[in-house]
Amino acid sequence: MGLRSDIKKVLVIGSGPIVIGQAAEFDYAGTQACRALKEEGLEVVLVNSNPATIMTDKAMADKIYIEPLTLDVVKKIIEIEKPDSVLSTLGGQTGLTLSMQLAKEGFLDAQGVKLLGANPETIDKAEDRQIFKDTMESIGEPCIPSQVEETVEGALAFAEEIGYPVIVRPAFTLGGTGGGIAATPEELHEIAENGLRLSPITQVLIEKCISGWKEIEFEVIRDRNGNCITVCSMENVDPVGVHTGDSIVVAPAVTLSNREYQMLRTAALNIVNALGVEGGCNCQFALYPDSFEYAVIEVNPRVSRSSALASKATGYPIAKVATKIAIGYTLDEIVNAVTGTTYACFEPAIDYIVVKFPKWPFDKFVYAKRTLGTQMKATGEVMAIGTSFEHAMMKAVRSIELGINTMNLPKLKGLTDEQIEAKLHDCDDERIFVVYEALKRGVSPDIIFDITKIDRWFLYKLLHLCQLEAELAEGELTQEKYITAKKYGFLDSTIEQLSGQKVEHPRAASYKMVDTCAAEFAAQTPYFYSTFDEANEAKEHIEQNHTGKKKVIVFGSGPIRIGQGIEFDYCSVHCVWALKEAGYEAIIANNNPETVSTDFDTSDRLYFDPLTPEDVDSVLATEQPDAVVVQFGGQTAIKLTKYLQKRGVKILGTSADSIDAAEDRERFDELLEKCGIPRPQGHTVFTAEEAIASANDLGYPVLLRPSYVLGGQNMIIAHSDADVTEYMGIILSQHIDNPVLIDKYLMGTEVEVDAICDGTDYLIPGIMEHIERAGVHSGDSISVYPARTLSPRIRETIIDYTGKLAKALDVVGLVNIQYVVYNDAVYVIEVNPRSSRTVPYISKVTGVPMVDLATKIMLGASLKSLGYGTGLYPEGDYIAVKVPVFSFEKLHDLDTQLGPEMKSTGEVLGIAKTFEEALYKGLVAAGYKMKRGGGVLLSVRSSDQQEIIPIAEKFERIGFTLYATPGTALNLNRHMVACNSVRKIGEGKPDVMDLIESGKIDYVISTSAKGRDPHRQSVQIRRKAVERSICCFTSLDTANAMADCLALGKTIDDMHFVDITKL
């Protein structure tokens, strides 16, 4: 049968910006989908608002629209492009929901467009709570007692009937947004009300809480002939109650007997058949630990985060196979790309165990609520592969970059036994470490099971690790003891530390292949993980596939976290492609299962392992590379520089010494002085006393940050001694070895430049200007390319400084420089001699393939020879506006006020011929509601009172009613701006919170001198706005830009859509 003959041109809908619950896994899936379609000779049209993705790369599709993912926009693109089909199941919930809306409105039929991958009935059966339940009942699959409710009263009544606790799940929201567990009617009232509002169809499911049951997932694939297979089973270490995205997950399931396994596998296959899924599907089950009772929790009839994990865990390319099925193939017609000789119609057999560990943003957001529940909070994850659970778990904890190499979390050491036992009851991001600490202190697995319901199997394995630690600490470190420790995942450094003895004969790891079939068939997948066995399959693979080419290892960027996102995967992948093109063997070392870089056919060889020096050491021993690349893998890779240099490995591009010169405050100051480039005055301090002294010396406000960070981690603007004291308290408690930097804070225009340099010449693809003044982290600022307000002189100065800095630092490859323009002078804020988060979008809008050029230069090419010129690259006809996207609704108690510490999780891009249109698109794409009437609530700090007046006037002129807290209201009224005064919290009812609740408010403008602490009133106002899904501006610049944009009176109908392949 094969490819359907009626498909020639396919529209692929991407998943949009990275938010918690919808991350890089959809770039991985979408990229695989686009390639699978192109492989068939189909014309591919892509729409995705996220410019940091690989899938929006020119090579991936024939037509690419980086446009807002709204219904209106997608309709317009369909009208322009006239595809014959839409692929709905590869773009996450966003892509699926849009496709369903298009289908249900009859738009697709009217346009003669076929829906591929899923039909509306299938989606309704899976996603509409009631239809889902009815479908499950009709095939005899048990569901949890539950009922769909559309009112708070209904929810309360049903909860009475089934008994508390109950879980609230809003329909059609991402990552469980707005859900929660309610133990009392009061709690239910609050959660249900919130959930109903967030659900686009105002529905919540109230269900019996089955917390503590085992949570098991199956990834299933079905074709249109009804052939089905399960790709992988997965078991959550954290039982039901914690969102699977926040759970530690193992694959395959380990505590199920064959009978339980087959029972759930059969259920999964029955469900997928009943739903009529054609493609990939995720089925989640709850299994009572002491009987065969189970319940279907949830079904996702599309590729998902779990399917990305299952793909990487087994080697089975789910997204690719799902795409082939969508265009007509059946499972027995699709060849298994891993073996090349067997077919996709089989269930992968794995001969290792996989552990997935989430990466949470709480190290950065110290005030955010750490409790885990039904709402996902992790920004990313790592995967580790081992021959035992212990082995994989040890790898996972060192991949997650918490600064630990074992299961021991240093901060727990100081707690008493009672405190540790008490902490076992807290279900938060640190629970697994608390469990470990408790086991070490002799708390029995039975007691821990009673409290946490984590299966005893996992507890016994953790206990085994505790015992191995204890054995290492006792007696002589024999070779046998050493090898045993290595097999269970201990690093040499840990073994030495525990035993107090030197490892006399350190052993390098060998590698095994991930081959989908447990070695049953010969495979050629160049996908490896480390073990401590004799056989080294990577080495065999290298010998058997000897090409004579030079080998380069590219170090990836590890888990996605705030400040280090998908951009770095984009850069790593492009570096690999450029290396291959230049005739090198390109090898990737990374540990993130969500990414394109860890797809088995991206690099010539893939090492899926942690990125610590010792882990890397073994990769180097096996590969014997000619050189390595660190500048594309974010701070994760950059951190390896010193070690790599010590080991004598050739680092391509900018030298380790130059990287140090840019990051070491004193060396950097010297360098600037030599170049005659000014920077805001600053000092390096180690203690709170020093910090206060130098802050007073510089004069407030000052900027505080630790050296060697990315994403503005732990960076604040301090206005007083108290601020400095509070900050130093937090930072010093984290035992950071590096000093703290303290700078005079200049509140000017922020300008950012990415440049490519070869040591002699430099090329600046574009100068970007931020809408928000310095003080808001560059990643959280709206960034405009090309810069709009800079005078020619300032622009020349920036170009001149960039060239000087690049040369002085001897940059070979990429460099990112941030400037502040203050009182008509240019100051340097920061120089990062590596790739940056703006590289993907600038590459796309300028057409300068930055990573490709940088890679070629690192390999020895001169910039002049590459055909893109030097100096500032000519500006094109289009304006591109990058708008950050946040995940505030998922992170309770986090202050949304923007500052020097990065908070956004993703970004979107607006591209147009005019600035206004580009900004409008960017804002729409980022999810801002563009209203021209309603209410605006203003509450600003005293230093902003002057500036708020014209902005408030603009909103008033557009037609908004203004409300303000007393100080702001008085100020506005005094300046003849009509404004209603609203009581502050605690000054009588109704107050500002009631006003926000009332639904009268459409925009909130809130700034405060302080913030962070969730008890402060300003933070509460902002949190309330998040809960009510009201746009809240915390920078007057953003609010002003929004007002200007609204004043234009344009709508999406006035916009032109841009195919970026034609730029």
Place this chain on the structure above:
Amino acid sequence: MSYEQTTSKAILLLEDGTVFEGKSFGAAGTAVGEVVFTTSAVGFQETITDPSYFGQIITQTFPLTGNYGMNAADSESDRAHATGYIVREWCEQPSNFRCEETIDAFLKAQGVIGLYDIDTRALTAHLREQGTMNGVITNDMAADRAELLKMAKSFRIQQSVQAVSVTELKRYSATGERVGEVAVYDFGCLRSIIDAFNGRGYDVTLLPWNTPADQAAALAPDGIVLAGGPGNPEDCGELLPSIRALMGSGIPVMGIGLGHQLMALAVGAQVKKLPHGHRGGSQPVVDSGIGKTFVTSQNHGYAVDEGSLPKSEGEVFCRNINDKTCEGISYKKSPAFSIQFHPEAFTGTGDKHYYVGRFINMMNAGGNR
């Protein structure tokens, strides 16, 4: 509580001289057998108690074995049939609500010699490249290696069907309302096949392997099943006349595994040895009759040679998707079909026992009597 497993050494010596050194678990001693691997990550208990593994040393490719322990209910027969058992790691503290004992205790009680802490993937790759071969496991480290090698080389699986079959007729009653009766020749029948018929209202009479055809026919069953079994079908030549007679009796006949191969031999086809057999729970099969694929569970080292099947006698309707070998035959002259795989294969029809259902339909049609 100690987590230390035994440290007594043990080895696997393959007939090509390759040695894998690991540690001993289960019973102590020396065992010889055909070394095979299975890729199923779950179902180790069903595997060990599957009679088709008679005379074999099983290697589990999944590294963690025994996680959920053993229980009496899940065995496919009343005892272990493998002579040896090789894993990377076995679980001393299993966790499951039905767990009764550890794999180690079970192997000790059954006298199965175990070996752990070897690189099972390296062993699997070796068997894949070199083909299935014999081997010896022993924890007697002082044993003469040359003697062990001789033992491995001279080993042949013999009398396997005789060894695993019941010796006298055994009855299993239908659960629920009785609708009929099936006679099952025990060439190493799995408990789950009996359960499948019992669960559908059929009494099952389990017959010794060498029951004459007329005796079976005299029971007047609705159908006859030739089920399961280890070894080389060509060793069972003496059964062929009887099978021909059964297939000519007009009673519906279904063959499974060895039964399938014997039925093919009975109509004049031949079998060939596969390079390393089909084993484990993920063998893809396509049924061209209904246009569906299944992921099946298998354990066999021989396959029917499709080219040798006389066209007048039968037609291949199931093939292995990977190597295209014969996985099922429908017979033209009798109400009969046979499949190479375990019938508990999930199909796109949503019926876990699709082929049992197909046979029941055949029985309901009444055959040619």
